[in-house]
Amino acid sequence: MGFKTDAIHAGQEPDPTTGAVTIPIYQTSTYVQEGLGKHKGFEYARTQNPTRMALEKNMAVLERGVAGYAFASGMAATTALTHLLLKQGDHAICSENVYGGTFRLFDKIVRHYGVEFTYVNSSNLSDVEKAMRRNTRMVFIETPTNPLMAITDVRAVCDIAHKQNCRVVVDNTFMSPYFQRPIELGADIVVHSTTKYLNGHSDSVGGVAVLKREEDAERLQFIQNAAGAILSPFDSWLVLRGIKTLPIRMQAHNANGMAIAKYLAARKDIEKIYYPGLPNHPGHELAKKQMTGFGGMIAFDLGSLDRARTFLERVKLCSLGESLGGVETLISHPATMTHASVPAEDRARMGITDGLVRISVGIEDVEDLIADLEAAFAA
Numbered sequence: 001m002g003f004k005t006d007a008i009h010a011g012q013e014p015d016p017t018t019g020a021v022t023i024p025i026y027q028t029s030t031y032v033q034e035g036l037g038k039h040k041g042f043e044y045a046r047t048q049n050p051t052r053m054a055l056e057k058n059m060a061v062l063e064r065g066v067a068g069y070a071f072a073s074g075m076a077a078t079t080a081l082t083h084l085l086l087k088q089g090d091h092a093i094c095s096e097n098v099y100g101g102t103f104r105l106f107d108k109i110v111r112h113y114g115v116e117f118t119y120v121n122s123s124n125l126s127d128v129e130k131a132m133r134r135n136t137r138m139v140f141i142e143t144p145t146n147p148l149m150a151i152t153d154v155r156a157v158c159d160i161a162h163k164q165n166c167r168v169v170v171d172n173t174f175m176s177p178y179f180q181r182p183i184e185l186g187a188d189i190v191v192h193s194t195t196k197y198l199n200g201h202s203d204s205v206g207g208v209a210v211l212k213r214e215e216d217a218e219r220l221q222f223i224q225n226a227a228g229a230i231l232s233p234f235d236s237w238l239v240l241r242g243i244k245t246l247p248i249r250m251q252a253h254n255a256n257g258m259a260i261a262k263y264l265a266a267r268k269d270i271e272k273i274y275y276p277g278l279p280n281h282p283g284h285e286l287a288k289k290q291m292t293g294f295g296g297m298i299a300f301d302l303g304s305l306d307r308a309r310t311f312l313e314r315v316k317l318c319s320l321g322e323s324l325g326g327v328e329t330l331i332s333h334p335a336t337m338t339h340a341s342v343p344a345e346d347r348a349r350m351g352i353t354d355g356l357v358r359i360s361v362g363i364e365d366v367e368d369l370i371a372d373l374e375a376a377f378a379a
């Protein structure tokens with residue numbers, strides 16, 4: 001089926017009891033069994049929940065994997081993947097400007113279990129190749145990266161990693177499967193913060209991982225149940241509802257993102273703009289090859305903390321806040337918000353300066369958004 005049809009129907013049969021067209025929220029912790037060992041395939045809700053399983057099936061179809069598993073947050077999904085792929089003595093490679101919380105998880109928790117990490121500019125393939133070791137078991141990439149929108153060649157990274165027994169994980173949160181499908185590009189696992197575009201309405205926190213290999217899927221299902229960081233039935237239902245409009249929302253984010261990027265690019269008082277849809281973005285050609293849209297995330301550098309602070313305090317329609325991917329426009333300051341956990345010298349080296357502003361362009365009327373930005377620049 002086409003993507004829009006799958007978004008609405010995959011994994012979502014009408015409810016067998018009542019015919020309800022939307023999958024019910026199965027708000028139960030357990031299921032009555034007919035006798036010892038005799039039940040309908042549902043024993044306990046951490047292990048099986050029909051609402052969560054509908055979302056998991058839906059995401060597996062949209063990301064072209066064999067199975068998906070939903071977690072209590074994007075970070076819980078990534079944590080489960082470290083349980084799947086890494087053990088003491090292993091080495092992992094990670095894109096250097098991933099979401100700050102991903103870096104914090106690897107650096108402040110997983111590293112203490114005897115796993116070594118190397119952070120590379122994964123847009124630079126020779127850096128990935130040089131970082132590979134005999135014991136490298138995971139290459140974790142985010143493309144585009146958060147917040148600098150650097151693009152990594154997923155297919156080429158997979159070619160490097162797959163010369164040995166090493167899995168490639170792609171955080172596809174910024175693009176969603178509507179604009180980019182990493183498994184089709186060779187990746188082994190896709191991870192999402194469903195908190196962002198998939199749910200799309202800034203009213204739920206969740207995560208999902210989709211796998212290409214049966215053996216990984218079986219093991220992750222075991223980990224999901226054993227470690228227990230499952231997504232609740234209500235959040236699963238919200239994300240399923242959000243996904244039904246993912247294609248049209250992504251088209252609207254993309255159109256508004258492009259219009260705002262062009263508006264910013266025409267201003268003389270902005271030092272740098274990071275948006276892969278602009279032809280002078282270093283990843284533009286690659287983005288056109290592996291993505292079918294550029295999305296609604298833009299970063300731009302105002303040159304100093306003072307100028308960024310003044311600007312962020314003046315916008316009215318664009319709300320100052322962490323997170324992204326909702327229908328409403330959110331604007332943030334990565335150095336003190338999403339990336340505060342990255343050491344200052346690493347931030348400076350990567351270009352996450354004190355003047356950098358990130359905007360998650362929503363789907364409001366773009367003229368209103370531009371008027372709000374214009375007023376904040378002018379004041």
Ligand SMILES: Cc1ncc(COP(=O)(O)O)c(C=O)c1O
Binds near residue numbers: 076
């Ligand atoms: C790209 C990316 N990946 C993962 C996460 C973590 O997701 P969550 O906040 O749902 O744990 C975020 C959160 O901002 C993110 O932006």
